[in-house]
Amino acid sequence: MEGKHSIIEVKDLISVMNNTVILSDINFHVEQGEIAVIIGGSGSGKTTVLKHLLGLYHSMDQAVSVMGENPSVLEEHEQKAFYKKIGVMYQEGALLKSLTVGENVGLPLEQHTNLPPDFITEVVRLKLQMVQLENAIDKFPSQLSGGMLKRAALARAIVMDPPVLFCDEPGSGLDPVTLYALDELIINLKEQLGMTVVMVTHDVSSVLHMADRVIFLEKGVSIFQGTVKDAKYSDHANIREFFARGMGE
Amino acid sequence: MSDSPGQQSRYFLRGEVLEIDGDFTFRTIHGFIQYCRKTLPQFSGEHLTIDIEGIRSMDSGGVTAINFIRKDLEKRGIGTTLSGGSSRTRKKLDVFSEAEAGIEEESEELVRKAGYFEKLGKRSAEIFNKYVTSFFKLMSEITYWTFAGLFTKRAYRKGEVSNQAVLMGVNAALIVGMMSFIIGLVLALQSAAQLRSFGANIYIVDLTVIAMMSEMGPLITAIMVAGRSGSSIAAEIATMKVTSETDALKTMGVIPVRFIVVPKMYGGLLTMPFLTILADVLGIMGGMLIAGAYLDIAPVVFLNRMGDVLYLRDIIFGVVKSLVFIYLIVISGSYFGFSASKVDSGVGRVTTSAVVFSIALVIFADSIMGLFFY
The missing domain is CATH 3.30.750.24 (STAS domain)
Structure with a gap:
């Protein structure tokens, strides 16, 4: 496709913690505007890869590039600027329990801009409306259901219109109908905001529904990257089995 | 091939x-x-x-x-x-x-099969690298942001400092006051019999006032606050860590120490001197009650004598101590909170450790300061 370029590149990413090799050979790239899904079985290193992409774990200089930067090696002020350009939706939502949904969603704006509070409230309302959660603005996270929590977390992640959205297991703990609705929501938001989405999941239905690119991890190694169709008919027996079992075949 | x-x-x-x-x-x-x-x-x-x-x-x-x-x-x-x-x-x-x-x-x-001293040395080096270094690193970060936070844009929510001041100070006033009153009472009661036998009744004032102002007041307050707030700081941060809230803050470009710990530090520093003075006053009142009941020392006589034996230096010393204690309590609560991990589901563990460690730290600091200000 014309004009597309790699927005994320991972080259020979290695992760060693306490003398244990967690990731040993991770290579993939994600093009602008894509929904890239990192899949693999439990313990395959999906979340570790995500944490490297977010700069929460240190990685070697050239191993990770997100919008041309490796967040783990940036200076504190550069890191702050980097984090303004990304949105992250965590597995359990990770909303701050002491704040209302509205305060949670508005937090990045409050921290990084000098916008007046009433304007921030307007932006928060808009974002909550986009995730169909406008009535929850004054509720606390403890008052929300699992699906609502995920949508509130999504609203917080997109509040500053980031070019890249990272999602860690967005579907965990959701029933299939709510999960489908959440996947649809992410696809729509990606279209509306022109984002690139990187998602970690082991939910095959989400992969089939959303993914433009699939990155398959096995025991800390990326053994495949390509389209969903290529993944389903991959030469690699484990990938085929993963999809077959996920689709209930 | x-x-x-x-x-x-x-x-x-x-x-x-x-x-x-x-x-x-x-x-x-x-x-x-x-x-x-x-x-x-x-x-x-x-x-x-x-x-x-x-x-x-x-x-x-x-x-x-x-x-x-x-x-x-x-x-x-x-x-x-x-x-x-x-x-x-x-x-x-x-x-x-x-x-x-x-x-x-x-x-x-x-x-x-490493020898005993080798194992001891290795373990000590591990403890030093793992715990001591990270403790001092966090301590320096908290100290930096506590001071820098005064001159930079507010990184925490509006009203958070007063909220913390209420939680750590106002809500602790009743229990701290009660405990201090009882301890002042017991202290005077135990001394009364001894002083009476020497005919040194009036010295109960010196004993109660100096003990409460420079030692017991700040110490009791700190121990009570460590039990209440030290544990709650550790539990709150540990829960945030386990539920990825601290990661979420980092990836929103917010420094967790600034957002979570600094308002607690300000809240504690603002209220701890008042709590300590409250503890001092109620402890002295306990002593005054016993002095009147057992040694026939009228409140006026007690207060007159108190004016003679109490110096401004003792009051300031008590307040300075209370500020050092709350600083140590917030740091140790935060340290154990941030050291929690998902792997060992350690919220309960770190809470207990935070209380034990902060009380130990307070007593240790008290003895050091006692040596300096004697």
Whole structure:
């Protein structure tokens, strides 16, 4: 496709913690505007890869590039600027329990801009409306259901219109109908905001529904990257089995 | 030669050079090890060069296989050298050899059965690196942001400092006041009998006032606050850590220490002196009650004598102590909170540790300050 370029590149990413090799050979790239899904079985290193992409774990200089930067090696002020350009939706939502949904969603704006509070409230309302959660603005996270929590977390992640959205297991703990609705929501938001989405999941239905690119991890190694169709008919027996079992075949 | 679907590797021993080509991964190394076990026992040279120039891809299995063969040869007194290799291959070798070296080091030490002092030293070094260094690192970060926060844009929510002041100070006033009153009462009661037998009744004022103002008041308050707020700080931060809220803050560009800890520090620093003065006053009132009831010292006489024995220095000393104590309580609560991990579900564990450690730290600091301000 014309004009597309790699927005994320991972080259020979290695992760060693306490003398244990967690990731040993991770290579993939994600093009602008894509929904890239990192899949693999439990313990395959999906979340570790995500944490490297977010700069929460240190990685070697050239191993990770997100919008041309490796967040783990940036200076504190550069890191702050980097984090303004990304949105992250965590597995359990990770909303701050002491704040209302509205305060949670508005937090990045409050921290990084000098916008007046009433304007921030307007932006928060808009974002909550986009995730169909406008009535929850004054509720606390403890008052929300699992699906609502995920949508509130999504609203917080997109509040500053980031070019890249990272999602860690967005579907965990959701029933299939709510999960489908959440996947649809992410696809729509990606279209509306022109984002690139990187998602970690082991939910095959989400992969089939959303993914433009699939990155398959096995025991800390990326053994495949390509389209969903290529993944389903991959030469690699484990990938085929993963999809077959996920689709209930 | 070894093949597996999609991957191939080749290896040949030519004279004093062992050449390895192709994909050298978990899928292909089995054949390599078999080959080496068959051919290398016949190798009669003093030095073997392992040529890795032709390696196309390599994983941790490949690195381990090379190191495995090298070790085997070295045991037989045969030196080895690696030759060639792309930067990618060399990088893999460096990383995995480093990880392997750590494992080896540990296992060798186990075989050697380290002596008592060696184990003690090793454990002390580990504790120092793991706990002491990280404690002081966090302490410096909190201290920095506590001061820098006064001159930079507010990083926490509006009203958070007063909220913390209420939680840590106002809500603790009743229990701190009650405890201090009882302790003042008991202190005076225990001394009354002794003083009366020497006819030194009036000295009960000196004893109660000085003890409460410079020692018991700040200490009781700090212990009560450590039990209430130290544990709650640790539990709150640990829960945030376990539920990825601290990660979420980081990836929103918010420094967790600034957002979570600094308002608690301000809240504590603002209220702790008042709590301590409240404890002092109520403790003295307890002593005054006993002085009146058991030693016939009227409140007016008690207060007059108090004016003679109490110096401003004692009041300031008590307040300074209270500020140091709350600083230590917030730091130790935060330290244990941030050290919680999902792996050991340690919210309960860190809460207990935070209370024990902060009380110990307070008593230790109290004794040090006692020496300085004696």
